[in-house]
Amino acid sequence: MNDRRPPAFVLTGAFWVVCRNPRYLQELAARGLKILLVTPRGWREPALAAQADPANPAALIDEIAFVDGELNQDGSFTAGVLARAADWRARYRITGAYAVGETLVEPTGLLADALGLPGPGLRATRVCRSKPLQRWYLPEFAPAGAVLPAAERAAFDPHSVSYPAVVKPAARHSSSGVVTVDDAAALAARLGGYPAHETLLVEQKVVGQEYSVESLVQEGKVLFASVTRKTTTESHAATFVELSHSVPSAPQAVDATLLAANARLLETLAFGSGIAHAEWRVGAAGRPVLVEVAARTPGDGLLALYRLATGRPLEPEIVRLALGEPADYPEPRRWTRQVYLEHEQGELAEVRVDWPGIEPVWLGEAGVWPDPAVGAAGEPGALRAVLVLKERGSRLGPLESSEDRAVCFLIDAPSPEALDALEQRVRAAVRIEVRDVD
Template identity: 70%
Template sequence: MKPDAFVLTGSFLVICRAPLYLQELSRRGLTILVVTPSVWREQALVQTADPDHPASAITEVAFVDGDVNTENSFTAGVISSVRDWRERYAIRGVYAVGETLVEPTGLLADALGLPSPGLRATRACRSKYLQRWYLPEFSPASTVVPPARRQSFDADAVRYPVVVKPTGRHSSSGVETVADAAELRAQFGSYLPHETVLVEEKVAGQEFSVESLVQDGRLFFASVTRKETTESGTRCFVELAHSVPNDIEGVDDVILDANRRMLEALAFRNGIAHAEWRVAASGRPYLMEVAARTPGDGLSILYLLATGVPLEPAIVRIALGEPADYPAPRRYARQVYLEHEPGLLADVTVDWPGIVPQWVGEGGLWPEIEPGAPEDPPALRAVLVTKDPGDLLGPLHSSDDRAVSFLIDAPTAAELDELELRVRQAVRVHTLSPAEPAGARM
């Protein structure tokens, strides 16, 4: 008899950073199989061989070649790897933890008859221009510019300002505001020759996200997250704060209704969706983009702090076709990313009782965080440093450029705001100019 197995796909870093998936699958006695891009080979081989690392729970890892900026480049490798596993294992579930392999994971689930968001959803959620195609009701005015049309595109006919987006990237990479035709032509030149680009109207308004859990087409949980970005002071859209749940009154019903109709239009069947919305001054919600995977940054931890219950077990139950539920938030939680002076990262200091910075680097494990009771006092849970000492910190052009964040929660939104102000005063990011001697500011 073939052993029962479960396939996780995505960046090996993201899979390990969410060890509850591995713990939940191990608890069920399922063989854990992982498909990840080949760039993670060295790290994966070391960590799966370490009995003290969560990755040691993984039985097999398949490494696939491809380019995250090239559509469908990983698909053949994923199918080839899992065809071999299908002969040796009874695959009971598949799930894309991170963005990179969402689309081929949808193909796996479809062929194996397993729960997934569905072919339309997994394809469209990896392509910004397909989201505009399937979801015109929720989309800003936009033009799709394939690579061959860049040279002939009439930049003078555009109403500025506009936002320019490479359609296959993530983490806000390459997304910028441009003010005129000259800037647009220069921005086109910054993209890879094969990348398709969206040129779309810039929507002014507060940004939100919605995290949704869907089973058999039934939306059984949805919550609005308030977001803050760098856009007010730069051309980019790097996220600087997430607040769970949203604490701005009067917008949840409008956003949640649009989000429900958006998922229906995508025929989203099973899994978690992370959709980013803007609400214009008119009150109209605009979809910025939607993903069919676990939300990034520390949003999963924020939901743990807000509800007292982790997201990952519910997602595993959906992927296995088991009845799933999830509670509403009972506290307010926030992750704040600190801006920094460009330079070499020298130190991070925290003036807070019982809290020291957690240096997790770009590939390390995040600390386990326990949620508080609903009426517990406001708390600073962790300060995370996602770069290494000596790394060069530059301007914030994408999410990958951020270095330090903190996680807080409180019984009320007002107490959370007050706590954020105090923590901002307590955390310092120390940088050196490249020519400055080490230890000069230590």
Template identity: 60%
Template sequence: MTTTADRPRAFILTGAFWVICRSPRYLTELARRDLSILVVTPEGFRDRAEAVRAQEDGPASLIHDVAYVSGSLDMEASFNSGVVAAVAAWRERYRIEGAYAVGETLVEPTGIIADALGLPFPGLRATRVCRSKYLQRWYLHRHSPASLIVPPSERDGLDPGALDYPAVLKPATRHSSSGVVSADEPADIARELAAYPDHETLLIEQKVTGPEYSVETLSQGGRRVFASVTAKTTNDTRSRAFVELSHTVGGADPANGALLDANADVLDRLGFEDGITHSEWRLDPTGTPRLMEIAARTPGDGLLPLYELATGRPLEDQIIRIALGEPAEYPRPRRVARQVYLEHPHGVLEDVRLDWPGVTASWIGETDLWPRTAPGAADDPPTLRAVFVHREKGATLGPLHSSDDRAVAFLIDAPDTDGLDEIEARVRSAIDIVVS
């Protein structure tokens, strides 16, 4: 009879399959430890995942098994049963030593399985609250903008004329800015309500129009190992959407101290134990940080490569160490790094032309497997590190309503912000997005 000690050692990664493979360092770091890599991902990624796994020399070849689970982003806890069922089967075959939610979708069920297996994880309160925007307003009221929770049963009785404007309307459980729109008058709310499924809980809250930031934090045993502020820009100044257009890691900003203090208070309120958080903030007219939302998983977009460019070291290694209960540490940024998403013309994508010596655009739309962007030396001049095309040739490019609508991005770094701004302007003028 096979005992637990005789079973292969394993680690579970959960989330959208393309998010897991976007950062292959997770896979290589786990494989280096001779851990069997088990992946739980939504059913909708099955065809794409199996095609990537079929590539013998790709990072996905390191994955031992994949469980596909069903659920819906606009329905709370809908993935929980599928994840628990999949891991229950694995528990009979493997000795599971760690679990980590790489993407937003499966944060809550990953917390449930980690709690039952006695693994390092953020905590049940943290994983539940971080997946629900209305619970964030309830638990984290002190740092939140004024808001109104609208359960499905109360939507028909809502009086848009009784609300304060400008306001923001957002669904409670989605991510990537999906369904988030601004409203300047009651007619905007009345019109947008019809676009949400009848079962979806909504939030209507005060629109905070100040500059936007995020704070990335590594925590271990309830102690903050590392925390850093990322400055952001979005398209909401000229659109009703809230799509992120740039991220800057390592820059000095007068608001950094207040943001780090507010973020620490939020983590204490959540009882956050082990893992990484990505909290998003805006400054209100008084300069006070107001929490937009907080996630108990890896930051999205290009923030992981940005942190490696800024510090010279990857974040993924330390995330895995925390999930396995190994001591973690991470250095302060030594450079300033930025990712820029370009606003594109509308039409059918024909080509992306780059006039830059030594750099070519990487078309990653079909697999979303990002080539590694190796960091340079601390005293390197301002440098263009990569240009990524996130859509396939022939794709239709339209307005930016959510993160999935973006098409072209580039990564740059420099010793200081002035040098970063200068090279950003030059790179923008060197890229031509051709549509028909």
């Protein structure tokens, strides 16, 4: 009997992430697939408004399901996602599923497994959503430390760990709640400030450069892997908010070590098909230490950086992996960087850019990231975009998580040295105006 259900593809994650990367929608629509989106209920109003706007890429979405859950409670979204998916399974022939953001990675893995669809696999999607499980499955890459279940937090001896140490909520993302503590008294004070239900990790701080490795994997085979170099606020604060990404990392011996460690990680997790984003630290002894690993698209502007670096977008290959189609991706040919600018505290009034042909793009108002031109391998360095992530009048506070950042820019150049020089010129050309707030 012929299956008359229309073919469909399920995307999951925060609605703003879908808007930031509309090429997913365009790729799926070009294949004639119905696009079904699952997103947290808090996005209901902006998502429906965008879907109803013919000029918005979200107009390509056929159905949106809104689910309830808490970002800091492990597994809280699963029941809602599977309930909506059960309805869709009866009405559509689901041919693929993909989590565009961290929030719904695990239920998306369950959906793909039940329907026999390509995906990272149950172990990978489960472990990648749990920092304690990452320490359990990957002990060779784990920092020294302890997992504190919520019920055992009060009994924990703060003198039992080495300092400086890092405290991490187990179920959050975007560096939320991650801080450095320098002694037992500071740790004891910090532990009392987290919600009572949260599981925490307390780990010895790894002093060294931070990196990430982005990998495209198909049926367990790594098709592409590249190292990204990062900077964070830890150079002058107790937090770890990311301030820059450089794709690729400046060539050095540590890249080979990281790629080898990353390959072992993927093998241990039995990673099937999809994209993996693993964050690493390399200490003075040269040992790679895993910060965390995710079974989804890298965040911030990394997709844009890979397009600028290679000349090709990643999203079409990610869609191909999710559909079981052959995929490939070229090596970088240019050096690229995203830089987040720190700001004063107060009310965001204006962002000014003194650069020919470049005006700031206010994403807080438009929502869709621009698609800047791609340079040839030997072209001079260029400022591609200045992005404002908040709306005018937004209150700007200290950088305690990724959501607190307000302005960034994207640049690319033919060499690492040219990229560094270009960054300094752009920093001098961008001014964030902040009004005092009583």
